[in-house]
Amino acid sequence: MRIGSGWDSHEFKSGVPLKIGGVDLPHGQGLAGHSDGDVLLHALTDALLGAVAAGDIGSYFPPSDPKWKGADSAIFLEEALRQVRRAGYEVANVDSTLILAAPKIGPQTGRIQARVAKLLGVRPDQVGIKAKTPECLGTDNTRQLPAWRCCSCRWRKSVRRTKRNQQKRSSRGSAADSANAADFC
Numbered sequence: 001m002r003i004g005s006g007w008d009s010h011e012f013k014s015g016v017p018l019k020i021g022g023v024d025l026p027h028g029q030g031l032a033g034h035s036d037g038d039v040l041l042h043a044l045t046d047a048l049l050g051a052v053a054a055g056d057i058g059s060y061f062p063p064s065d066p067k068w069k070g071a072d073s074a075i076f077l078e079e080a081l082r083q084v085r086r087a088g089y090e091v092a093n094v095d096s097t098l099i100l101a102a103p104k105i106g107p108q109t110g111r112i113q114a115r116v117a118k119l120l121g122v123r124p125d126q127v128g129i130k131a132k133t134p135e136c137l138g139t140d141n142t143r144q145l146p147a148w149r150c151c152s153c154r155w156r157k158s159v160r161r162t163k164r165n166q167q168k169r170s171s172r173g174s175a176a177d178s179a180n181a182a183d184f185c
């Protein structure tokens with residue numbers, strides 16, 4: 001089991017679409033960035049790479065490279081997922097918190113959760129999406145500093161279950177199952 005964390009922030013900018021978690025959201029401003037500015041996918045990308053000690057988003061997609069200008073951040077997450085699988089792991093779950101004053105994320109949570117789950121190849125109930133307003137964080141809380149913090153990712157070593165393995169697992173009983181369950185957050 002491995003854990004990774006990632007963090008990112010972008011500034012709101014007029015004239016660009018707002019994209020969070022691979023979902024276009026209705027809002028008067030978008031997020032400035034070299035790519036599409038999707039802070040959630042950037043934080044998740046770093047979390048996945050960190051979990052398998054495979055560098056960070058900048059080492060794969062440097063902002064100095066014009067190739068990534070306006071790029072869909074799903075590309076970054078797909079590369080991180082490839083690195084996770086290459087290391088022999090799979091995503092167990094991810095959790096995230098969006099810190100921003102507007103727009104309200106609550107009504108969009110289901111869409112974001114479904115999209116991120118699809119990108120990661122997991123079920124929606126393995127993707128936590130939460131949002132908080134940035135009170136007392138040194139911002140004026142007027143939509144100028146959105147930030148995603150993604151701080152909990154866990155991985156399971158890929159194991160091919162043979163019949164023998166399954167029999168061994170079932171013979172260990174509920175105590176082992178409880179121990180495994182405790183590894184999840």
Ligand code: MG
Nearest residue numbers: 008009039042
């Ligand atoms: Mg970023």
